[in-house]
Amino acid sequence: MISSGALHQRPSRAFFLISLLLGLSVACSFFVGSGAVGLKAFFERSDQVSHFIIWNLRFPRTMSCFAVGFALGLSGRLLQSLLQNPLAEPYTLGISGGATLGAVGAIFFVIEPFTYTVPGGALIGSVLATLLLLYFSRISHLWRSRMLVLMGLLISLFCGSLVTLFLTWMRPHELQHALAWMMGQVGTERDQMWPVLLIVGAVSWIWAYKNSRDLDALLLGEELAVGSGFRLTAIRRNVIVIVAILTALSVSIAGLIGFVGLLAPHFAETLSNTIRHRTSLLLSGFCGAALLLLSDLIGRALGGGEELPVGGIIAVIGAPTLIYLMLRQKTENEYE
Amino acid sequence: MSSLLALWIFVAMAGLGFSAHGEDKKPEGFKIVSLDPSLTEVLFSLNLGEYVVGTSDLSDHPEAAKKIARVGRYGKPDVEKILLLKPTHIVVLKEGINLVKNIFEKAGLRQITLMSRDLKDFESLVAKLGDEFNRVKEAKKLLRTWSENWHRIQALKKLNRKKHPRVLIQVDRNPLVMAGRETFISSALETCGVANALSPQAGYLKSSVENLVETKPDVIIVMQMSEESRAQIKEFWHTLPNFRQTPLLNVSASDLGRLSPRFPKFIESICRQIRSGILTAEKTP
Numbered sequence: 001m002i003s004s005g006a007l008h009q010r011p012s013r014a015f016f017l018i019s020l021l022l023g024l025s026v027a028c029s030f031f032v033g034s035g036a037v038g039l040k041a042f043f044e045r046s047d048q049v050s051h052f053i054i055w056n057l058r059f060p061r062t063m064s065c066f067a068v069g070f071a072l073g074l075s076g077r078l079l080q081s082l083l084q085n086p087l088a089e090p091y092t093l094g095i096s097g098g099a100t101l102g103a104v105g106a107i108f109f110v111i112e113p114f115t116y117t118v119p120g121g122a123l124i125g126s127v128l129a130t131l132l133l134l135y136f137s138r139i140s141h142l143w144r145s146r147m148l149v150l151m152g153l154l155i156s157l158f159c160g161s162l163v164t165l166f167l168t169w170m171r172p173h174e175l176q177h178a179l180a181w182m183m184g185q186v187g188t189e190r191d192q193m194w195p196v197l198l199i200v201g202a203v204s205w206i207w208a209y210k211n212s213r214d215l216d217a218l219l220l221g222e223e224l225a226v227g228s229g230f231r232l233t234a235i236r237r238n239v240i241v242i243v244a245i246l247t248a249l250s251v252s253i254a255g256l257i258g259f260v261g262l263l264a265p266h267f268a269e270t271l272s273n274t275i276r277h278r279t280s281l282l283l284s285g286f287c288g289a290a291l292l293l294l295s296d297l298i299g300r301a302l303g304g305g306e307e308l309p310v311g312g313i314i315a316v317i318g319a320p321t322l323i324y325l326m327l328r329q330k331t332e333n334e335y336e
Numbered sequence: 337m338s339s340l341l342a343l344w345i346f347v348a349m350a351g352l353g354f355s356a357h358g359e360d361k362k363p364e365g366f367k368i369v370s371l372d373p374s375l376t377e378v379l380f381s382l383n384l385g386e387y388v389v390g391t392s393d394l395s396d397h398p399e400a401a402k403k404i405a406r407v408g409r410y411g412k413p414d415v416e417k418i419l420l421l422k423p424t425h426i427v428v429l430k431e432g433i434n435l436v437k438n439i440f441e442k443a444g445l446r447q448i449t450l451m452s453r454d455l456k457d458f459e460s461l462v463a464k465l466g467d468e469f470n471r472v473k474e475a476k477k478l479l480r481t482w483s484e485n486w487h488r489i490q491a492l493k494k495l496n497r498k499k500h501p502r503v504l505i506q507v508d509r510n511p512l513v514m515a516g517r518e519t520f521i522s523s524a525l526e527t528c529g530v531a532n533a534l535s536p537q538a539g540y541l542k543s544s545v546e547n548l549v550e551t552k553p554d555v556i557i558v559m560q561m562s563e564e565s566r567a568q569i570k571e572f573w574h575t576l577p578n579f580r581q582t583p584l585l586n587v588s589a590s591d592l593g594r595l596s597p598r599f600p601k602f603i604e605s606i607c608r609q610i611r612s613g614i615l616t617a618e619k620t621p
Contacts, residue, residue, distance in 0.1 A: 033416045034414050034416035034417040034420070035416050035417060035419075035420040049419050049420060049422055049443075052419060052443050053416050053419055053420075056439070056442065056443070057415060057416060057419075057439070168542060171539075171540060172540065173411060176411050177411075180412070187415075189438055189439060
């Protein structure tokens with residue numbers, strides 16, 4: 001939904017609202033879980049178990065949701081600008097397909113997996129998928145948005161078919177592990193990787209902020225942007241690499257979580273009424289973080305003792321929202 | 337003098353009495369969480385049932401195990417619930433703890449990870465638990481009984497010597513999963529001379545019906561894991577060519593699907609029924 005900027009932009013209000021929501025979500029995240037933990041347990045070690053639960057389980061989980069949501073939200077904003085497609089998200093370029101193949105392959109082939117086997121596999125898979133995308137795009141000189149999307153779709157389909165084969169051959173406990181990963185999962189030992197993703201996310205945002213003028217040029221359309229002297233090929237390549245790294249790390253930590261990258265930029269735009277990248281990049285990141293935190297909270301609260309997969313919760317929220325956005329886009333196009 | 341002597345004797349006896357009292361077994365202080373139903377059964381068999389404070393959801397044997405607090409599903413333990421029970425030990429099978437295996441050690445708990453893929457693993461598992469929880473005598477007794485059971489099952493080979501029965505073992509219906517050779521169920525049945533009709537295929541196999549049609553087993557063992565009724569299972573198998581007259585033997589997944597102290601009892605019952613030839617398609621138990 002790349003609409004033209006309106007007269008009444010509300011970035012300050014948007015940041016205030018989303019910060020409030022984030023703060024509340026983070027606070028609630030420390031108190032929602034299988035057992036009741038009091039405020040004292042935050043600071044005192046007298047109740048060692050509660051103190052451990054807060055700082056070794058809930059804190060990394062909360063930060064993991066924040067970091068992954070931020071990364072996916074930021075990636076979504078970048079991709080929707082790059083591809084000039086409001087329905088683009090980090091998984092459009094086949095990166096998630098590669099990550100899934102890597103993760104499932106790691107579960108299938110590695111006999112004695114350790115904690116970082118699966119995220120390592122996901123990382124390798126997503127990097128390979130990205131390299132494949134960049135290579136095919138370079139040798140074919142097909143850097144246009146539509147061709148990138150098509151290439152990404154083909155990579156996804158190829159990876160998906162191999163994943164299906166692996167799932168068929170897996171033993172029951174391996175299958176359970178793979179399916180849990182594919183549904184999106186926080187609250188595992190992989191949450192400990194959150195500092196890495198947060199740092200990479202921050203650095204990515206800084207790069208994107210510094211290049212926000214070039215990114216704004218993408219909104220003019222490819223031909224106009226090239227005609228105005230912007231180096232689109234370089235921007236495209238850099239955006240793809242950044243999105244690939246952010247997606248790869250996010251998927252390594254939390255498995256497959258769809259819709260965050262798709263929805264977060266739209267929420268940001270709706271709140272702030274602007275798509276200028278100086279505002280929308282950070283706001284999209286924060287919206288992604290809030291979305292993931294809220295979904296995780298809902299999953300923990302409604303699970304009835306069993307946590308619902310966060311990827312599933314977001315899909316339940318995301319699908320109706322996506323339909324609404326598509327219908328709204330259709331209506332806007334009819335009026336243009 | 338005699339009263340002094342009597343006093344000394346009294347003091348000596350009192351001292352002995354106190355020290356004897358002091359040698360009374362102190363409470364062992366174990367608080368065990370078992371994340372696998374077969375391990376829960378073993379713990380109860382080793383007289384450790386009173387120390388089990390949490391189990392996974394499928395721990396349904398013995399009866400007392402059903403009353404123990406549930407701490408998540410098999411393969412998906414609820415870490416917070418477990419920690420809030422303040423256990424001293426976590427007992428788990430290797431496959432059931434992929435995602436949280438280091439958290440318990442980080443929390444200062446003793447985690448005992450065991451293997452239970454075949455009959456030999458069971459013997460090591462029992463010995464290890466016996467060592468860990470000071471139940472060496474009970475473990476040896478359990479293993480003695482275990483060994484005697486298997487000798488008795490082996491002796492069933494003499495029952496109806498000329499018969500070399502072959503079985504198919506259905507583990508699940510949707511998707512259709514069959515147990516091939518080298519699974520613990522198949523290995524157990526081989527002890528009494530019952531062969532796997534899928535031999536030489538090994539492991540748990542997602543079979544197509546086409547693959548099974550040529551096997552011509554003498555009996556089909558159906559492990560009921562789902563809500564599917566016996567009538568539906570019978571209908572499925574008896575509509576297939578070559579299986580219309582094949583007897584079906586329905587068994588509970590919780591009985592036959594786990595390596596537990598009760599396992600030999602069920603294998604013995606199955607072996608007797610198959611080797612004695614009492615099963616027919618019309619008289620399916």
